[in-house]
Amino acid sequence: MTMQPPELAAFAEHCRHRVETALEQFLPAPATLPQDLHQAMRYAVLDGGKRVRPLLVYAAGQALDADEQALDVAASAVECIHAYSLVHDDLPAMDNDDLRRGKPTCHRAFGEALAILAGDALQCKAFHLLAHAPMGAVDAEARVEMLELLALAAGSRGMVGGQALDMAAVGRELDIAELEDMHIHKTGALIRAAVLLGAWCAPTLAHDQRRALDHYAKCIGLAFQVQDDILDVIGDTQALGKRAGADRARRKPTYPDLLGLAGARERAQELHQRALHSLEGFGAEADPLRWLSHYIVARSA
Numbered sequence: 001m002t003m004q005p006p007e008l009a010a011f012a013e014h015c016r017h018r019v020e021t022a023l024e025q026f027l028p029a030p031a032t033l034p035q036d037l038h039q040a041m042r043y044a045v046l047d048g049g050k051r052v053r054p055l056l057v058y059a060a061g062q063a064l065d066a067d068e069q070a071l072d073v074a075a076s077a078v079e080c081i082h083a084y085s086l087v088h089d090d091l092p093a094m095d096n097d098d099l100r101r102g103k104p105t106c107h108r109a110f111g112e113a114l115a116i117l118a119g120d121a122l123q124c125k126a127f128h129l130l131a132h133a134p135m136g137a138v139d140a141e142a143r144v145e146m147l148e149l150l151a152l153a154a155g156s157r158g159m160v161g162g163q164a165l166d167m168a169a170v171g172r173e174l175d176i177a178e179l180e181d182m183h184i185h186k187t188g189a190l191i192r193a194a195v196l197l198g199a200w201c202a203p204t205l206a207h208d209q210r211r212a213l214d215h216y217a218k219c220i221g222l223a224f225q226v227q228d229d230i231l232d233v234i235g236d237t238q239a240l241g242k243r244a245g246a247d248r249a250r251r252k253p254t255y256p257d258l259l260g261l262a263g264a265r266e267r268a269q270e271l272h273q274r275a276l277h278s279l280e281g282f283g284a285e286a287d288p289l290r291w292l293s294h295y296i297v298a299r300s301a
């Protein structure tokens with residue numbers, strides 16, 4: 001990870017190790033039948049990506065003193081949804097990309113049909129984990145809340161709906177409100193879900209804490225996308241692990257198009273400050289959330 005506050009490095013290493021171990025254990029072994037499907041699922045999820053959503057799960061959980069075993073499950077579930085969305089987004093019917101996380105996209109490595117199935121099965125895996133995997137003191141009611149939260153965030157009123165808006169926007173001129181609406185759904189909904197899933201893992205979650213975290217999550221969800229658009233303009237393919245300039249090449253509207261590069265940077269900073277402001281009721285236990293907000297707007301990959 002680049003451009004991060006120094007304190008974030010140790011926290012991120014700890015969380016990445018935990019989620020990597022959990023995912024390795026939760027995903028079916030490569031030798032389990034059907035082997036090619038399970039290999040494609042593992043290829044799409046393991047050993048790649050910044051793991052921003054799992055980091056947010058752990059950071060929200062730490063702010064509320066949640067059990068790490070429960071956080072492992074929530075972090076793995078949200079990463080399975082994210083990985084599925086990337087596999088499907090890269091397909092020829094969508095963005096038709098060859099490179100993802102610094103390696104050939106899933107359909108390039110395993111063929112289109114298997115990539116579709118791997119994405120489908122990863123989505124099911126996420127919900128199965130939240131329903132079934134051991135989560136310490138998290139009770140059945142909290143699990144149902146988490147299942148509903150993730151289902152809404154991933155579905156037609158969340159990420160998938162945002163993807164549909166994105167497809168409809170290609171080659172069209174959007175205004176800033178339409179662009180933000182698209183990103184709030186496509187990218188923001190799952191980032192928001194990551195924070196709230198971490199919060200639901202805590203044994204006690206007060207209403208005002210949930211509202212504060214929800215506001216934080218909405219701000220950083222949008223900030224993530226503003227920075228993604230900035231990196232599409234100024235980033236390089238090797239550092240990003242995906243093709244830089246792809247959005248522009250596909251005539252997709254971006255923040256720098258509408259606000260200029262300086263305006264987009266200002267918007268990202270404003271969202272970062274608003275995210276920090278939402279955490280004012282928390283003490284040092286919420287520092288990882290603060291570091292992550294900073295990282296999201298300062299990252300170069």
Ligand code: GRG
Pocket residue numbers: 048049050051052082084085086088089094101159160163186187225228301
């Ligand atoms: C196809 C169902 C479906 C949904 C697609 C999330 C999404 C919706 C598409 C991904 C395409 C994309 C580039 C979106 C912009 C922001 C984003 C989600 C980037 C990828 O997330 P990172 O940067 O990726 O966290 P890593 O690889 O680090 O996990």
